[in-house]
Every structure is written in C-alpha cells, then in structure tokens.
Amino acid sequence: MARTQGSHSGITGPRIQDAALQLFAQHGFAAVSMRQIARAVGVQAGALYNYTPDKQSLLFRLMEDHMTELLTSWRDQPVADDALSQLEAFTRFHIRFNFENPDAVFIAYMELRNLSAENFTVIESLRREYENTLETVLKQGVCEGVFAVPDTKIATLAVIAMLNGVNTWYRAGGRLSLDQVETSYWEMVRRAMVT
Amino acid sequence: MARTQGSHSGITGPRIQDAALQLFAQHGFAAVSMRQIARAVGVQAGALYNYTPDKQSLLFRLMEDHMTELLTSWRDQPVADDALSQLEAFTRFHIRFNFENPDAVFIAYMELRNLSAENFTVIESLRREYENTLETVLKQGVCEGVFAVPDTKIATLAVIAMLNGVNTWYRAGGRLSLDQVETSYWEMVRRAMVT
DNA sequence: GTCTATACGGAGATAGAC
DNA sequence: GTCTATCTCCGTATAGAC
Numbered sequence: 001m002a003r004t005q006g007s008h009s010g011i012t013g014p015r016i017q018d019a020a021l022q023l024f025a026q027h028g029f030a031a032v033s034m035r036q037i038a039r040a041v042g043v044q045a046g047a048l049y050n051y052t053p054d055k056q057s058l059l060f061r062l063m064e065d066h067m068t069e070l071l072t073s074w075r076d077q078p079v080a081d082d083a084l085s086q087l088e089a090f091t092r093f094h095i096r097f098n099f100e101n102p103d104a105v106f107i108a109y110m111e112l113r114n115l116s117a118e119n120f121t122v123i124e125s126l127r128r129e130y131e132n133t134l135e136t137v138l139k140q141g142v143c144e145g146v147f148a149v150p151d152t153k154i155a156t157l158a159v160i161a162m163l164n165g166v167n168t169w170y171r172a173g174g175r176l177s178l179d180q181v182e183t184s185y186w187e188m189v190r191r192a193m194v195t
Numbered sequence: 196m197a198r199t200q201g202s203h204s205g206i207t208g209p210r211i212q213d214a215a216l217q218l219f220a221q222h223g224f225a226a227v228s229m230r231q232i233a234r235a236v237g238v239q240a241g242a243l244y245n246y247t248p249d250k251q252s253l254l255f256r257l258m259e260d261h262m263t264e265l266l267t268s269w270r271d272q273p274v275a276d277d278a279l280s281q282l283e284a285f286t287r288f289h290i291r292f293n294f295e296n297p298d299a300v301f302i303a304y305m306e307l308r309n310l311s312a313e314n315f316t317v318i319e320s321l322r323r324e325y326e327n328t329l330e331t332v333l334k335q336g337v338c339e340g341v342f343a344v345p346d347t348k349i350a351t352l353a354v355i356a357m358l359n360g361v362n363t364w365y366r367a368g369g370r371l372s373l374d375q376v377e378t379s380y381w382e383m384v385r386r387a388m389v390t
Numbered sequence: 391g392t393c394t395a396t397a398c399g400g401a402g403a404t405a406g407a408c
Numbered sequence: 409g410t411c412t413a414t415c416t417c418c419g420t421a422t423a424g425a426c
Contacts, residue, residue, distance in 0.1 A: 012391080012392095026308070027225075027308065028223065028225050028308060028309065030222075030223050030225035030226035031225035031309070033418075033419060033420080034419080034420060034421080035418080035419080035420090043391090043392065043393090044392070044393060044394075045420085045421085046392080046393075046394080046395095046421080046422075046423090047391070047392050047393075049420095049421070049422080050391065050392080054420080054421080055420070055421095110305060113221070113222070113223065114223070114226070149383070150378070150379035150382050150383070151371075151379055154376070154379050154380070155383065157360055157363070157364055158357050158360060158380065158383055159357075160360070161356055161357050161359065161360025161363070162353050162354075162356050162357040162360075164356065165352055165353060165355070165356025165357070168352070168356070169352055176346075181349070183345070184345035184346055184349050185349070185353065187345050188344070188345065188350065188353055188387040188388075189387075191386055191387050192383040192384075192386050192387035193383075207409080207410095228400075228401060228402080229401080229402060229403080230400080230401080230402090238409090238410065238411090239410065239411055239412075240402085240403085241403080241404075241405090241410075241411070241412080241413095242409070242410050242411075244402095244403070244404080245409060245410080249402080249403080250402070250403095
C-alpha cells in the first residue's frame with residue numbers, strides 16, 4: 001500500500017531486457033530508440049535510466065548474458081569421452097541452442113560493431129572461449145586418429161559458421177523437424193571431419 | 196570554362212556509392228547519416244539528392260549492384276562439365292569473390308532488414324538465384340552418383356554459410372595465403388559432399 | 391519508481407540562390 | 409551541380425515533481 005502508483009516491483013528490469021532483445025534483433029541496435037523500448041515496456045523513456053546507465057550498456061548486458069548462458073549450457077551437457085560422440089553432441093547442441101535463442105544469437109553476431117572497444121573485447125573473449133571448446137574436441141579427434149582436418153582452427157570456424165547458417169532459414173513447422181535438421185548437418189560435419 | 200565552381204563532372208555519383216559502401220559496412224546503415232556520406236565525398240548534404248532520391252535507394256543500389264556482379268562473375272567463370280570440378284570451382288570462386296569485395300558482401304548480409312519490403316524482395320530473389328546455381332551443381336553430382344548429400348537444399352545453404360565464414364577471420368598477410376585457405380575449405384566441402 | 395518537461399544535438403529532406 | 413539555409417522531427421539523456 002505504500003507503493004506508489006505505476007510501480008511494478010522488480011519486474012521492470014527484466015522486461016526492459018526482453019523488449020530490447022526483441023527490438024534490437026528486429027530492427028538493429030542503431031535503429032531502435034530508447035523511446036521505442038520504453039513504449040514496449042509500458043513506461044516513459046526517462047524511467048529506463050533507473051535500470052541501465054545508457055543504451056550501450058543495455059546492448060552489452062544482452063550479449064554478455066547470452067554468451068555466458070551459451071558457455072554454461074554447453075558445459076552442462078553430458079559428455080562422452082570419445083571425440084566423435086563429442087562432436088556430434090556439439091553439433092546438435094549448437095543447432096538446438098541457436099534455435100531456442102534466435103534473437104540473442106542474431107544480436108551476438110550482428111551488433112558486434114556497435115559495442116564500445118572495451119565491451120567488444122569482453123564479448124570477443126567469450127566467443128573465443130566457446131570456439132575453443134570445439135577446437136579442443138577436434139584436436140582430440142586428430143590425436144586419436146579419427147579426425148582428419150586441414151587445420152583445426154579453420155575447421156572450428158568452418159563448422160560453427162555452417163551451423164550458424166541454420167537460423168537464417170529453419171523455421172518450426174516446416175517440412176523438417178529440428179531433429180532431422182540436426183541429423184542432416186551432423187552427417188555433413190561428420191563426413192567433413194572424420195578420416 | 197562554362198562549368199561552375201565545385202563541379203566534378205560525372206565522378207561524384209560513383210564517389211557517393213563508394214563512400215556509402217565503406218561507411219555502411221563500417222558503422223551500419225542506420226548509424227550512418229547523409230551528412231557523413233557527404234563529408235566523405237567532399238560535398239554538402241543537399242548535393243547528394245542530385246544522385247539518389249533518398250537514403251534507402253542508396254542502400255538498395257549498393258546491394259543490387261553487388262548481387263548482379265556476383266551472379267555475372269560466376270557465370271563468366273570457365274566451366275567444367277563434371278560436378279566435382281564445378282563444385283571446386285564454386286568453392287574457390289566464392290571465397291575469392293568475397294575476399295575481394297568484403298564491404299559489399301558484409302552489407303548484403305547485414306543490411307537486409309533495412310531494405311523496404313519491395314527492395315527486399317528483389318535482393319532476396321537475386322540471392323536465391325545465386326544459391327540455385329550451387330544447388331544445380333549438387334543435384335547434378337547426386338545424379339552422377341559422385342555426391343551423397345542428405346538434402347541438396349540444406350547442403351547448398353550449409354556450404355555457402357561455411358564459405359561466408361572466411362570473411363569474418365581471414366586477413367591478407369596472415370599465416371595462410373588465400374590459396375591455402377581455398378584449399379582447406381575445398382577439402383572440407385569435398386569430403387562433406389562426395390560419396 | 392515513475393512521471394512530465396526539457397536540454398541539446400543531429401537526423402532526412404527540400405527550397406532557392408548562384 | 410553545388411551551396412547555404414532551413415523545415416520538421418526524433419534521438420539520448422537529465423532534472424525535479426510526486
């Protein structure tokens with residue numbers, strides 16, 4: 001009862017993040033105004049600055065949260081000990097995670113150039129960390145003699161680029177289930193990597 | 196002598212295109228102002244409107260010119276008649292063309308959402324046309340029995356996505372020549388597609 | 391915690407002189 | 409063909425009332 005009119009306790013912060021995520025993904029960071037975000041949340045523009053120091057921090061937080069969740073989700077996956085199973089797990093995990101987080105994935109790739117220099121460094125290092133988890137699998141497979149790749153660094157980037165492509169065309173409810181898509185990509189990845 | 200001061204005959208138009216290409220690639224369409232473009236060219240903002248009806252048309256023209264050049268360049272490539280040679284030619288052509296036109300390629304992928312609905316349709320159909328040239332090769336290879344792919348449409352998109360990734364990391368003067376990069380990617384593409 | 395009001399600057403685009 | 413000047417609108421961000 002002591003709460004003033006219009007107060008929504010602690011939920012406005014997350015709602016701002018959600019609205020920004022959706023709007024940035026749809027129109028691009030530079031094209032979205034703070035007023036638009038405020039309108040989507042149902043508050044006035046000025047109120048946003050109780051939750052974020054500025055627009056740049058809003059973008060950074062979205063990307064950092066996304067990359068952190070990507071990394072922890074992959075680390076929480078059950079692991080096999082052979083490289084082949086790990087590569088299949090990575091392929092399927094990456095496709096599924098991207099499918100479930102299309103806006104965040106899109107922003108993480110498209111809005112890198114709109115990060116300040118310091119923020120860019122942070123995000124890039126998280127991305128590098130994720131790429132390294134795949135490269136480690138590939139290196140292990142090369143050691144075991146099950147993978148033959150021209151260059152593990154190039155192969156890492158090639159696999160991730162290929163898998164990222166799924167989000168540009170796959171939509172739920174089309175002629176293929178996500179599991180079928182995973183299987184198709186896994187077949188191509190496997191044949192490209194395995195001896 | 197009849198020419199007024201500041202006139203640069205017919206070269207201002209192309210200079211506007213070049214400046215816009217570079218600025219859009221660097222900062223993004225939405226973040227670049229007509230004033231910035233004018234400054235880069237060395238004219239006043241109002242003068243731009245002698246060459247383009249508006250900012251949107253400037254973007255569309257850049258993308259359309261790029262896609263058209265991509266298509267005609269590929270059509271001008273010498274063709275082998277077997278699918279395997281054609282796939283290798285496509286792989287190397289695509290990597291090399293992208294390397295030589297990084298700004299245009301970047302814009303063509305990043306600024307699709309900033310096109311008007313009608314302009315988007317045009318660009319999308321040009322892209323589809325380019326993808327179809329690759330899918331035709333893959334289909335031919337499947338018929339000939341030299342390729343085994345889970346789905347020619349998916350394989351087409353997978354190959355292009357993988358090859359597009361090169362531009363995100365490869366820089367001239369690094370540890371690898373472009374020819375070595377082409378060869379690495381071709382090895383992965385070949386093994387992913389060939390029976 | 392949210393509101394209204396506003397400072398301050400820059401956006402796209404146009405008019406008319408030269 | 410380019411310039412200067414300007415219209416009109418919207419951007420980010422802040423101040424202070426409630």
